[in-house]
Amino acid sequence: MRTLLQAVRGNGKAIAGLLILLLFALMALVPNIIAPGDPAKITQDASLDPSAAHPLGTTGFGQDVLVQVVHGARPALLIAVVAGLLATVLSVLVGVTAAYxxxxxxxxxxxxxDVVLVIPTLPLVVVIAAYFAHHSISVMIIALVVTGWSYGARQLRVQALSLRNRDFLEAARVRGERSSYIIVFELLPNMTSLIVANFLGSALYSILTASGLEFLGLGDVNTYDWGTMLYWAQNQSALQTGSYLWAAVPGLCIALLGTAFALLNNAFDELGNPALRPIRKVRRAAA
Structure with missing residues (x-):
């Protein structure tokens, strides 16, 4: 773990991704400190331009855009982290158990x-979300987990197959250790970078898919997060009426959060691929 942290600290992509992620985590943890107010509160004027009272202006309903953006970070991160974590756990359970x-x-x-992999993901998640439209956020997370675990399971199975007959695992079997102990304490620690990369990929898939579904009106449109902000901005023709920030800012936040997960995913992919590290060292030495 110490070596992993040192490697992350020396990777520019990982640092950039962490900084962006920490910014949104701060918004999610203390939204009332950053932008005090109720995101549902309606002011006297709608579609106001940015001002001292409303730095990002107001929506077509007269709600403060900045307050909605800051308070929308929590549900967005919740969907990404919880759905990504559950999908990764399911991938580990299926892939590693099958291989070992x-x-x-x-x-x-x-x-x-294989069956889940060949099912078209986007139509399936749209059907699930449409059937349970306007339900709680937990339904959205379940739909994302059901459709997002199979690719990671295949990757983890291949990696576990390459490690299954290594000497350290044979030694554990000779000692009489149980299969559960060997998988948890011997096999999984040697797959840390791939598991973390799988989680980041699942989180990226979750936030982008959830935002797309909410933009289509397949989420709970009565909540306040970035996807539903885009839905209402499109519904009220924000771009045509000059309320550009109402649509642009939540879209930018989704893009930045996706970029953070993508940067971290690429960084951990490099950390898990030894062939990439000496290439960078050779290039630095040549420079």
């Missing part, structure tokens, strides 16, 4: 993964 146990369990779990 082999035989019948590998056949069954691998068949399940």
């Amino acid at each position: 146990l082999g035989g019948f369990w590998d056949d069954v779990l691998n068949l399940l993964t």
Whole structure:
């Protein structure tokens, strides 16, 4: 873990991604300090230009755009982190268990993964979200987890297969350790970078997909997050009426959060691929 932290600290992509992620985490933790107010509160005037009282102006309903953007960081991060974490846990359970146990369990779990992989993801998640439209955020998370775990399971299975017959695992078997102990304490620590990269990829998929569904009106439009802000901005023709910030700022926040996860994902992909590290060192030495 210490080596991993040192490697992250020396990676520019990881640092940039962490800084962006920390900014949004701060917005999610203390929104009332950064932008005090109720995102549902309606002011006297609608579609106001930026001013001292409303730095990003107001929506077509007279709500403060800055307050909605800051308070919208919490549900956006909640969807990304929780859905990404649950999808990663499911990927680990299916992929690593199938690879380590082999035989019948590998056949069954691998068949399940293949079936989910060949199902078109976007139509499936749209159907699930449409059927449960305007329900709680938990339904959105479930839909994202159901459609987002299979690709990671396939990657983790391949990695676990390459490690299954290594000497340190054979030594653990000879000591008489249980399979659960070997998987958790011997196998998974050697797959840390891939598991973290899988989580970041799942979080990226979750925030982009959830925002797209909310923009289409397939989420709970009565909540205040970046996706529903885009929905209402489009619904009220914000760009045509000159309320550019109402649509641009939440869209920019979604793009930045996605960029943060993508940068961290690429960084951990480099950390997990030893062939990339010496290439960078050779280029630096040549320079």
